[in-house]
Amino acid sequence: MKKVLSIAGSDCSGGAGIQADLKTFSAHGVFGMSVIVSVVAENTSRVIDIQDVKPDMIEKQIDAIFEDIDVDAVKVGMLSQPDCMKAVAEKLKQYAPANVVIDPVMYAKNGCPLMNPGAIDTLIKTVLPLADLLTPNIPEAEKIAGIEINNVEDMKKSAVEIYKMGCKNVLVKGGHATGNALDILFDGNKFYSFDAQRIETKNTHGTGCTYSSAIASNLALGFELQEAVHRAKEYVTIAIQHSLSIGKGNGPTHHFYELYKNGLKK
Numbered sequence: 001m002k003k004v005l006s007i008a009g010s011d012c013s014g015g016a017g018i019q020a021d022l023k024t025f026s027a028h029g030v031f032g033m034s035v036i037v038s039v040v041a042e043n044t045s046r047v048i049d050i051q052d053v054k055p056d057m058i059e060k061q062i063d064a065i066f067e068d069i070d071v072d073a074v075k076v077g078m079l080s081q082p083d084c085m086k087a088v089a090e091k092l093k094q095y096a097p098a099n100v101v102i103d104p105v106m107y108a109k110n111g112c113p114l115m116n117p118g119a120i121d122t123l124i125k126t127v128l129p130l131a132d133l134l135t136p137n138i139p140e141a142e143k144i145a146g147i148e149i150n151n152v153e154d155m156k157k158s159a160v161e162i163y164k165m166g167c168k169n170v171l172v173k174g175g176h177a178t179g180n181a182l183d184i185l186f187d188g189n190k191f192y193s194f195d196a197q198r199i200e201t202k203n204t205h206g207t208g209c210t211y212s213s214a215i216a217s218n219l220a221l222g223f224e225l226q227e228a229v230h231r232a233k234e235y236v237t238i239a240i241q242h243s244l245s246i247g248k249g250n251g252p253t254h255h256f257y258e259l260y261k262n263g264l265k266k
């Protein structure tokens, strides 16, 4: 069985973060593991508080996994402070796993910050270059690239700028745009588009976590990057189509294996 690790924050309400990642891994038939970087008291409406795990403990969790288990892919999510970023980056350099997908999480869907804005330089210098694939949404791509994104051409421009910062591939996600849910992949050479009809729902808590974990799962399963993204796009679209009206705010995406299998058979 393929083994996939999520290094991210814990969302106690179960819709995003480590919890969404593990659900996505199970739906893909891969064995999920987790390193908790922050404990977030949050729900579908708000973030109440964030407590970061000490860097030393983050490092020990990563050691515990890599000294014992071969890891086929890694998904990195919320890293709130420079110290956690440095701890994760050092260990990723030490163990050099294949298929590292990094989601540079900055805000929750409800607008609450999940990353210290002062940590962006550390994110760019120490974390970004370790990504086989970086998956910013539009506001994140704007902050990293330092440009405003108003259309698909701007998404492409930001992808090129971010690629130049040292990651191997960039996927700028269009969830925050209007019109179709169009994502742009740049591999340093060419652009690839992944398009889906926008689903009219407020229940999109955890879409980014779901997508990056689905890509990491597909890479672990041996699919090439474009195919891995294509399949993950299909997975996240189905997970949003079947999203759940749980809670008073943005409800979560839905994961289960039969849904995935039936969706892919279409």
Ligand SMILES: Nc1ncnc2c1ncn2[C@@H]1O[C@H](COP(=O)(O)OP(=O)(O)OP(=O)(O)O)[C@@H](O)[C@H]1O
Residues within 6 Å of the ligand: 016, 105, 107, 108, 109, 136, 137, 138, 173, 174, 175, 176, 181, 182, 183, 196, 197, 198, 199, 200, 201, 204, 205, 206, 207, 208, 209, 211, 233, 236, 237, 240
């Ligand atoms: N309403 C929607 N209908 C269809 N697809 C959507 C919708 N919202 C987001 N997506 C898709 O979901 C995926 C995640 O994109 P999004 O831009 O929402 O990520 P994100 O903002 O990082 O998510 P999160 O806020 O959960 O971290 C992308 O493929 C995006 O196109």
Ligand SMILES: Cc1ncc(COP(=O)(O)O)c(N)n1
Residues within 6 Å of the ligand: 008, 009, 010, 011, 016, 017, 018, 040, 042, 077, 078, 105, 107, 108, 109, 110, 114, 204, 205, 206, 207, 208, 209
């Ligand atoms: C621990 C954690 N990680 C990531 C997200 C982003 O997901 P979303 O923007 O969908 O709330 C989150 N809310 N919580």
